[in-house]
Amino acid sequence: MAxxxxxxxxxxxxxxxxxxxxxxxxxxxxxxxxxxxxxxxKLKQAKVLCIGTGGLGAPLGLYLAAAxxxxxGLVDFDKVDLTNLQRQILFSNDDVGHPKIEAAASRLHGLNxxxxxxxxxxxxxxxxxxxxxxEYDIVVDGTDNFPTRYLVNDACILLGKPNVYGSIxxxxxxxxxxxxxxxxxxxxLYPEPPPPGLVPSCAEGGVLGVLPGIVGALQAAEAIKLIxxxxxxxxxxxxxxxxxAMRFRELKLRKNPDCPVCGNHxxxxxxxxYAEFCGMxxxxxxxxxxxxxxxxxxxxxxxxxxxxxxxxxxxREPHEYQICNLSGYLIPLGDLPSRLSxxxxxxxxxxxxxxxxxxxxATAFLQKxxxxxxxxxxxxxxxxxxxxxxxxxxx
Amino acid sequence: MSVKVIIPTPLRAxxxxxxxxxxxxxxxxxxxxxxxxxFQDLKRHLYADDGRLRSFVNVYVNDEDIRYLQKDATPLKQxxxxxxxxxxxxxxxxxxxxx
Numbered sequence: 001m002a003x004x005x006x007x008x009x010x011x012x013x014x015x016x017x018x019x020x021x022x023x024x025x026x027x028x029x030x031x032x033x034x035x036x037x038x039x040x041x042k043l044k045q046a047k048v049l050c051i052g053t054g055g056l057g058a059p060l061g062l063y064l065a066a067a068x069x070x071x072x073g074l075v076d077f078d079k080v081d082l083t084n085l086q087r088q089i090l091f092s093n094d095d096v097g098h099p100k101i102e103a104a105a106s107r108l109h110g111l112n113x114x115x116x117x118x119x120x121x122x123x124x125x126x127x128x129x130x131x132x133x134x135e136y137d138i139v140v141d142g143t144d145n146f147p148t149r150y151l152v153n154d155a156c157i158l159l160g161k162p163n164v165y166g167s168i169x170x171x172x173x174x175x176x177x178x179x180x181x182x183x184x185x186x187x188x189l190y191p192e193p194p195p196p197g198l199v200p201s202c203a204e205g206g207v208l209g210v211l212p213g214i215v216g217a218l219q220a221a222e223a224i225k226l227i228x229x230x231x232x233x234x235x236x237x238x239x240x241x242x243x244x245a246m247r248f249r250e251l252k253l254r255k256n257p258d259c260p261v262c263g264n265h266x267x268x269x270x271x272x273x274y275a276e277f278c279g280m281x282x283x284x285x286x287x288x289x290x291x292x293x294x295x296x297x298x299x300x301x302x303x304x305x306x307x308x309x310x311x312x313x314x315x316r317e318p319h320e321y322q323i324c325n326l327s328g329y330l331i332p333l334g335d336l337p338s339r340l341s342x343x344x345x346x347x348x349x350x351x352x353x354x355x356x357x358x359x360x361x362a363t364a365f366l367q368k369x370x371x372x373x374x375x376x377x378x379x380x381x382x383x384x385x386x387x388x389x390x391x392x393x394x395x
Numbered sequence: 396m397s398v399k400v401i402i403p404t405p406l407r408a409x410x411x412x413x414x415x416x417x418x419x420x421x422x423x424x425x426x427x428x429x430x431x432x433x434f435q436d437l438k439r440h441l442y443a444d445d446g447r448l449r450s451f452v453n454v455y456v457n458d459e460d461i462r463y464l465q466k467d468a469t470p471l472k473q474x475x476x477x478x479x480x481x482x483x484x485x486x487x488x489x490x491x492x493x494x
Contacts, residue, residue, distance in 0.1 A: 053408055142485075143483045143484075146482070167482075169405055170405075172403065189482075190450065191450045240480065249458075
């Protein structure tokens with residue numbers, strides 16, 4: 001499937017020339033032979049769609065706008081949250097509570113008023129993706145979840161658009177370019193997503209604020225190279241970055257001849273239900289939480305006030321205990337199997353974590369291990385802060 | 396054969412918080428068996444119930460994907476690096492909302 005970009009054809013030369021002000025703005029590009037006037041005009045004619053304006057989308061948007069990409073589409077439906085500001089550098093304090101798309105568009109317009117910014121304030125779905133992507137030359141994937149990643153991949157392959165991929169976890173990132181000139185796609189790399197709950201989420205795992213900055217900047221570099229038609233694109237290669245070790249590694253990525261989307265005999269010929277594909281239908285709450293006996297923070301509080309003997313078991317990690325705690329006894333979920341002897345099965349145990357997810361697992365585990373009187377604190381410390389004691393910080 | 400197995404961030408919690416493990420093995424299969432024997436919790440993250448490597452976990456010997464070598468039977472040389480590379484979603488994780 002050939003996906004040579006339109007912008008790399010001589011048609012770029014027939015584009016209107018740059019204004020004197022633009023020549024000055026882009027002078028550091030223009031004096032490099034790899035970009036020059038021809039390359040800068042290609043950038044001006046290019047149409048790039050950024051999926052997400054968050055951690056990855058911020059450096060992407062900023063560098064693509066600064067570089068003079070003529071038309072920049074932004075897709076996001078979220079609102080700016082205080083926890084975003086640790087890494088999402090498109091937003092400022094005043095933007096908290098406002099739609100990301102508005103804050104992002106106004107920041108990028110302020111950076112470069114000469115470019116067109118398309119605001120798509122919508123959730124990307126199987127119904128709208130093809131129409132949305134059709135308008136653009138390149139799609140840059142700055143999303144944060146598996147269903148959208150597979151959706152972006154499949155839509156790009158179906159339309160023959162290159163997909164500049166970046167993904168992050170804690171202090172590790174992955175970057176590649178999929179679906180470019182017959183190269184491999186995301187499904188060649190990972191045919192299927194992990195089932196929900198098996199891989200810890202970033203909300204539990206955290207992410208180093210600067211990491212999406214680095215990975216998003218790498219994606220921006222790849223997008224710009226594709227537009228210019230210069231250099232060696234990151235096709236058929238998976239770049240791994242570890243910020244803690246400060247090390248880059250590169251792995252070979254092959255096209256899978258049996259790939260259901262881009263292989264020799266594709267079976268996926270249209271967009272599917274990606275929530276279902278990722279096993280997430282009707283699973284707003286993780287499956288492990290269902291059926292575990294629970295108690296609300298208010299009930300725990302009133303029982304403690306009554307003087308009931310409750311053993312508060314905190315199954316978070318020690319560094320989380322330092323942020324805030326309910327004076328519970330700390331045994332991280334992962335250590336529970338080897339530290340069961342520290343618990344007294346004759347006492348009533350209230351297991352808790354940050355949100356109630358890990359402690360649900362702990363409750364289920366303790367029940368299996370023969371503990372009869374175990375309850376999961378519903379909603380964890382977050383709910384405790386909301387319902388009982390607002391002085392406990394939420395994180 | 397002494398080889399190094401690189402453990403990715405999401406799985407370190409199940410491998411004694413180590414980022415790599417040195418072990419003796421003649422094939423990739425042997426290396427992974429030794430690893431999951433040493434760290435039992437790792438097993439369900441690497442293998443599905445049918446005993447096959449999970450499809451969102453890739454294993455590389457140096458920079459080559461074992462799916463295009465001899466899979467589990469891929470022989471190892473002294474000093475080889477075996478990398479376990481699972482898919483990561485980015486941003487906020489699996490459910491696209493705060494867990």
